Amino acid sequence: MSAAERLALQQTAFPGGVPRLWCPILTHFKAAREPDAARIAEHMAKLAPFVQGILVPGSTGEGWEMDDNDVRRLLDIVLPAAQAVGIKVLLGILKTDVAQVLGACEVLKDYCHHPAVVGVTVCPPRGADLSQSEIAGSLRRILALGLTTALYQLPQVTQNEMSPETVAALAAEFPNFVLFKDTSGLDKVAQSGLDFQGVNFVRGSEQGGYARWTRSAGGAYDGFLLSTANVLAPELSRVLELLDVGDQSGANALSQQLERLVQSMFAIVSDFKAGNAFANANKLLYHLQTFGSDALQRPTPILYSGVSLPIEFVEKGLKVLAQ
Numbered sequence: 001m002s003a004a005e006r007l008a009l010q011q012t013a014f015p016g017g018v019p020r021l022w023c024p025i026l027t028h029f030k031a032a033r034e035p036d037a038a039r040i041a042e043h044m045a046k047l048a049p050f051v052q053g054i055l056v057p058g059s060t061g062e063g064w065e066m067d068d069n070d071v072r073r074l075l076d077i078v079l080p081a082a083q084a085v086g087i088k089v090l091l092g093i094l095k096t097d098v099a100q101v102l103g104a105c106e107v108l109k110d111y112c113h114h115p116a117v118v119g120v121t122v123c124p125p126r127g128a129d130l131s132q133s134e135i136a137g138s139l140r141r142i143l144a145l146g147l148t149t150a151l152y153q154l155p156q157v158t159q160n161e162m163s164p165e166t167v168a169a170l171a172a173e174f175p176n177f178v179l180f181k182d183t184s185g186l187d188k189v190a191q192s193g194l195d196f197q198g199v200n201f202v203r204g205s206e207q208g209g210y211a212r213w214t215r216s217a218g219g220a221y222d223g224f225l226l227s228t229a230n231v232l233a234p235e236l237s238r239v240l241e242l243l244d245v246g247d248q249s250g251a252n253a254l255s256q257q258l259e260r261l262v263q264s265m266f267a268i269v270s271d272f273k274a275g276n277a278f279a280n281a282n283k284l285l286y287h288l289q290t291f292g293s294d295a296l297q298r299p300t301p302i303l304y305s306g307v308s309l310p311i312e313f314v315e316k317g318l319k320v321l322a323q
Contacts (some may be wrong), residue, residue: 003197004174010200013118014251016052018179018200020214020223021237023051026056026230027074028300032306035074041081043230043286047083050233053225054078055090060227060278062304063094063257064157068107070304072073083116090119090150096126096158098138104143112147118147119178129158129201132166139166144172150179152204164192171196181225186228187213190220195294204255204264210236211255216243227278231285260286264320274307277290284309288317 010018025047028039047054056078057063057071066074075091082089091111093104101122111117122142124135126288139162155161167189170177180196182189184206190201202225203213212228213219229236235258242251262281269280283301287309291298295318302311312323 002172002175004170006178006198009176010178010198013148013178014231018222019051019053019088020218020240021051021233022053022055022202022223022225022231023229024046024055024060024089024225024227024278025078026279026286027057027063027304029302029304029306031302032168033070035077037077037081038159040077041084044078044081044085044087047233050089050237050318051087051229053090053118054082054227056125057094057228058092058121058285059094059154059157059276060230060280060282061065061092062275062278063092065304066158067216068104071104071244071288075108079111079116080305084115087116087229088118089114089116090121091117092121094123096123098125098141098211099144105142105147117149119150119176120148121152121181123152123154124158124160124162126160132163135160136166136170139170140173143170143177143318146176148176149174151177153180154185155184160239160282161186162189164189164194167199168192168194168196171199186287187220206259206266208241209252209259211243211248211251214243217248217251227282228258228285231283231289232258232262261320265317268313268316268320269309272313274305274311275303279303280309280313284313284317288315288321306322 030036091099095101123151125138180201181202181204185205185207201221202223203221204225213221239251239254264280265285287301288295297316302308
């Protein structure tokens with residue numbers, strides 16, 4: 001029954017099929033904690049031809065730094081803009097305490113009825129010493145709310161991982177568990193060979209290339225939920241298209257070019273203390289794409305805290321793109 005009910009939920013939320021390319025969209029700011037509505041809407045219009053699903057807020061959207069009021073303010077901007085361009089939205093609840101997650105679900109419950117919203121995304125509780133039974137017990141409390149839910153494997157933050165057996169057990173028990181994102185780079189769940197009864201799998205790691213992970217390439221994922229889809233959506237979409245027609249060599253060549261670019265951008269921001277590398281690298285590349293040769297004359301991107309990226313990053317980024 002879980003598989004059939006899950007499929008019905010997926011078809012209701014995604015009449016055209018579950019998106020294969022998702023994006024944890026950037027939050028553009030005009031000052032500390034003040035989202036820039038015009039730039040956010042402009043960004044979504046650029047994404048819409050290639051990305052049909054976004055996570056708001058995700059790590060790349062600086063969601064870990066936001067409180068519930070910040071999230072509501074952002075959603076009031078994002079949801080009408082997403083609906084206008086036909087993009088579906090997963091609400092990111094980036095908290096690692098089950099009581100706080102349950103509280104946030106209550107705070108955001110009215111947003112779950114918005115036409116653009118297809119569900120919520122949650123992580124396991126934080127703790128390196130948590131057993132799989134404890135992790136599963138916490139997630140059961142959240143899934144029991146009945147909200148359409150994506151589970152987010154994020155050991156960089158939670159200090160633990162859901163085992164393949166835990167994920168399979170939750171899939172069998174809760175048909176409202178519809179999507180699994182793994183950003184660990186280890187891919188243990190997807191590659192386990194267990195029966196997940198139709199849960200959609202998306203890879204969130206920027207490591208290991210992009211051309212070998214989808215089912216059309218013989219991999220174990222249905223698609224991607226990538227920070228770099230903020231800036232490389234046309235190219236990532238092209239990788240998927242090449243794989244669909246069996247052009248593995250073409251997909252590999254493009255994937256390798258993208259990976260070199262991404263590694264270079266992350267290297268530029270790696271030692272910056274403010275924000276996080278996913279947001280900072282993508283904000284830098286978005287700035288370079290938007291302004292081109294004028295990027296040095298424009299104010300650099302602002303982070304949630306109000307700190308701006310250094311102009312030196314722009315100089316280095318222009319050199320990378322010139323290569």
